Amino acid sequence: MYGQTADSLQGKQEQEDNVKYPVLQIKGLFQARYLVGMTKDVDVNGLHHSDHSGTSNNFMLKYMRVQLRAQISKRTEVVVLANLADFKNDPKSRVLENAYLKYTFNPKLAVTVGQFRPWFGIEETYPIDIIKSLDWSNQYTEFGKLGWTSFQIGMSATGQIQLGEIPLQYAVSLVNGNGKNQINDNDNGKQYSTRLVFGLAKKYALNLGLNGGIGEVFSKKIYAVGADLSSLVNFDSKWSLDMQLEAKQATNHVLYYSLDPELRTANPDDYLIRGIYFLPNLRYEVNHRNLSAFELSCRYEYLDTSFRINSNPRQTITPMFGLEFLKNYGARIQLGMQIDRYKRQIENTSQYNNNLFIVQVQSRF
Template sequence: MYSHFTAFQMRLFLIGASCFTQLNAQQLQSQPSVKKDTIKKTVSFVKNIKAGALLVSEYRSSLTENVDMYGKHSSTGTDARDGLFLRYVRLSGNYQISDKMSASVLVNLADFKNNPQTRVLENAFIKYTFNKYAVLYIGQFRPFFGIEDMYPYEVRHSYVWSNQYEEFGRNGWQSFQLGLGLSGSLADKGIPITYYVSAVNGNGKNMTGDNDRNKDLTGRVEYQVNKHLKVGINGGTGRYDHQTGTAYGIDMQGEMPLASKWILAMDAEYKNGTNFNEYIASKVVDKKLGDYRMGGVYFTPSVKYNIGLSRVKALEFSTRYEYFEQLIPNGNPRTTITPFFGILLDDNYAARLSFGMVFDRYKRQVENSNQWNANFFFTQFQFKF
């Protein structure tokens, strides 16, 4: 075999080896010492600042006579049957203070259209990463109590948040709250579990302080069954008026390919919890907090078709079915069906045009209130950068 290795080939090999050796030596000389590299990385962490924005504009129209675009019935009629408005004008900033610590801020300027006293500021927290198993949150954040706390608005599979998310948020179990949180993952230990725990004031965002001496404690555990299915279990407890309230729930997220360009996904969630607001508003004498509970279930099957064109990336269709009782068992159960169609104009939901309908049905219709059967049409455009 050596007879085929000619003198010319030998010279080429020696020249190549010499060049590689010289380049490698230059690279080693150009590399800083370990100490200098550590200092360089520390400086880069201090200067690492990321900013973003989300714009969501919407047109909404009531298709039901005497019901306005927000769902409120009027026995004398209403002129506010449709309109254009901004749902979100979010500005976000993330500041990497060190390799362990960062700060995040999120504001929604669209909230200035309402009374901004307890609005506008959404996220404002410091995150300290001890390791993969323990990440600490301090400030105002969403305290991880269900699927909808786990992703931002722009990647949802349906129109706005669910009815149960809105109501659990108003009662301090979800949405933006002030407090402490801790999360971690055991995935690198071969255990497909992620946990979240939090202790929050439970009286909403942007408050000057707590409205009592008690804190709402919540916890969530996620189990990755396989690469297509994740299951979450939620639990919480809180006190008001020297009585204990509780909340619990279970949810699942599934996603699997149907073909080369088709993806089937499913979100489903059930929750039940104390409705502190209904208890506070009640005029009943000698009332018990345990008698004021809310709960419901929803599931959202969706299908996504990846087109992959330069201007249209994918098409998405879903239908969310939701049943929710604001007060169990003496309330007025609400059933909502929401067919939704989205056109993804850029990757990662950076731009999407969507259309759909909302069909609301109540067990009992109450005149001059939001508890009235109604149908709505909507279209949204979202843009994120």
């Protein structure tokens, strides 16, 4: 038995030694939408127009992503991800998304340096092309503006260890916190964040995530905290239910510094953002000719960007129905609605009740 194990390990080592680097892998994503605004005087971007103007329907190219992953040694990889669809906007701070080098010492420690997505919640752990709803949550978008999620420039350490019977994944990140593709940090402050994920029940893929972060922006202290639960229940070989529950709170320093200094308070923590969302996704494996599966999801989200001062919470319900034609979301069509409700409607702003119908098609390759 020992000899067989040794021979197996030796063969594996020889196979690894025979690999010629770099090993290149190219992937891509195409995603487009057709949007129809179903609320009078509200355009497809959710902006109210009291003069009855605005575009109520639109074909939209959301993503045309190309990713190059270069494994340049056994432990080192370089990743570049660009969204060519962002050329339709001012590309100065867009287009380039991931651009990082990752060195893996062992399963317990890997170091990433460059522009990447620091882990601070469930949504940072998977790409947009396998998302269970229409788009990222409103919470994810807002925390990206605050420098905790989305693409940031800095460094991170990640890995997995065992705490007795419980597997623990961790991430510790240090970033500028002012978004992607910036020439310089806009101040001397940095943002430090940590994510811990505990595997509680392997049978149901039940994971508990805890997130915490501190930082400094223009000499003012800021913070962020969060917790999340995720689970995957397989009823049989065809039916499964994926569930996500996530809550976060943070200093809204972007709002704080956008206000007139004479009108705002002295403490940025008087302006706190708080949000929670729940996303169940029911999946049925069809495996019939060209149709692989169908999915039905409905995300509920509550978000208040300043719940202590001038509170105006937003509630969003996003029911979606999806058809998957190739395995692993290789090709799919989604139909759904985005239903927004505000405590107070404000004319000629995006804080206005809205119903939006969406048809979305995507192909990943």
